[in-house]
Amino acid sequence: MRHHFVPLTFVAMIAIGQLGCQPPVASTQQSVNGRTSQLKPREAPLLNEAVFFEQLDEASLGEAAGPAPLDPHTEINSEPCPRKTHEDLDATLWMQTSAEYYATCRQTYRLAATQLQNAIDDPTWSADLVQQSALAESTDTPLLPTAVILDIDETVLDNSPYQARLIQTDEAFTPESWQRWVEEAAAEPIPGVHEFLTSAEKAGVEVFFVTNRENAVENATRRNLEKLDLIQVDASDRILSKRERDEWTSDKATRRAHIAKRYRILLLIGDDLNDFVSIGNKPTAQARREIAVEHAEMWGVKWMQLPNANYGGWERSIYDWNDSADDEVKLRQKYDALNNASAE
Template sequence: MQHRVLSLSLLACALALGACQRTDTAPAKPLKPAAATVPASAPKSATRPDDNLNAVLWMQASVEYRASAITIYRAAADRLDRALKEKHWDALVPDERGNAATGLAPAVIMDVDETVLDNSPYQARLIRDGKEFDEVTWDAWVAEKKAKPLPGVVDFAKAAAARGVTILYLSNRAEHLQEATLANLRAAGMPVKDDSVFLGLGTVVDDCEQNGSEKNCRRRLAGQKYRVLMQFGDQIGDFVQVVANTPAGRSQLLDDYRDWFGERWWMLPNPSYGGWEPALFNNDFAQPREARREAKRQALDVAP
């Protein structure tokens, strides 16, 4: 632990009077934590600041996060019967519907990650190890099949299934992760009708060209067989195609479909990651981490 060294005159003054004012104007340096507070086994990277620390801790430790998820799924369950009764009720935007929904079997589209399954332990590992997302560590995490369900989601899904509603899992987990994902969903207590309910990244949709991880083609595929009563996600792109991933483009989508939220669309909170973040640094993850962090600092709305 480092301490500022007092001059002999200041020390004498302090001893003699006990209340002398300091004559130096430099701000005091913060004390460094004792070395014993950092476990010897912890990697050095674990002590570095990480943008995701508070976000992941909030998702894991706060009752507010759990209450938010419970509120959303309970409110959605209260809307189920109304959605079923109204023959023209549909949660796909007209541009992605492609065919009439009347007479089709009912379904609910659910994103998987941070909508149904909680992957915060994976994010916590990245923080611990000073790393960022990559496909190798992500695939390894999925293969563990350890993700837990979000609060409230199992009760909602079972209520929907009891009413004859099929749960479709429209996820940006790659198709080769289907088996592990469905096994994890079943272990979490979620209804899984069969393998066809998983529409992962890489699903081929005839006459529809998929743009990166956008889900519009897979939503169109779901709409060919089902009347979609509701959609659940943690990103705006889980509900409608994001043509321009900029703050303005994303805000415009919210303005266009504001009335859909809380009726047909249900958004789960996720402060840990998502399309909102790269929208702040021109979607360029090739930039150094500090350059991306500076772009996020510049995006802050600082009170005067």
């Protein structure tokens, strides 16, 4: 039987409605972290292709004689199609595919390399607020060796493949899945970071990585950095992990202070406000914004911010840092935080 391609009649639309809102998708398997997970096919009833086109033909022929009477028992699917997606889908795709993300990272690290030389030449320059104040007040500036401090995740290492796995399996972050990812040591470098670290090494500037990865995975972190030639294999400990010492909490101020005792800190590079300044205890989104505005003169000069729309303090502050809250509660708070500029 040849298929007649005709405009969709009401009967044909009913046939399509019987398919449900979503097109048929075959059941597939995805291997994630060595585990095989079954992606369920959509559960709407499917029509055989031949039956579907037969209905189209019958519908088109019926049009010539006028509309066919509807079966009163026919159920018309009038419900709007639900838009099922994952919260991180757009952000992860932007990081993995967009020219703009690549350009922003390259631009940030190129600016950092330019500022590095300016920082070296000025003995009163420091990117650490506490050290900066001390140097400004000192009449006898100590000639300390120089260093830069970088965060790791989404600053040096790109973890978007981990986010992609969560999206494909419709899961959320868990410490267990994150640790498995870190142990793989499979993250790739952020665009521009290798060139920047090379320029710092040539200038004789020490590089420290201050990360909120747990100390338990520091060996895996080092292995990943070594694979990418982002840290020297024989280098002394330049990775300062969370809880490596009792006082090294998620607030990175104590680790910056530890480095500042022996080095003049030239630049801070990260993807979260906490990478640059102590933000206090669970600040609101507005309070975080005010901290950023308060230090406006630091951005692009001594502080270099990388983009991260997937996660961070910006998101946690919206749901009051209550990580254990139900998804429904978090989503409601996120929607409430939107500004749609509507007139009241």
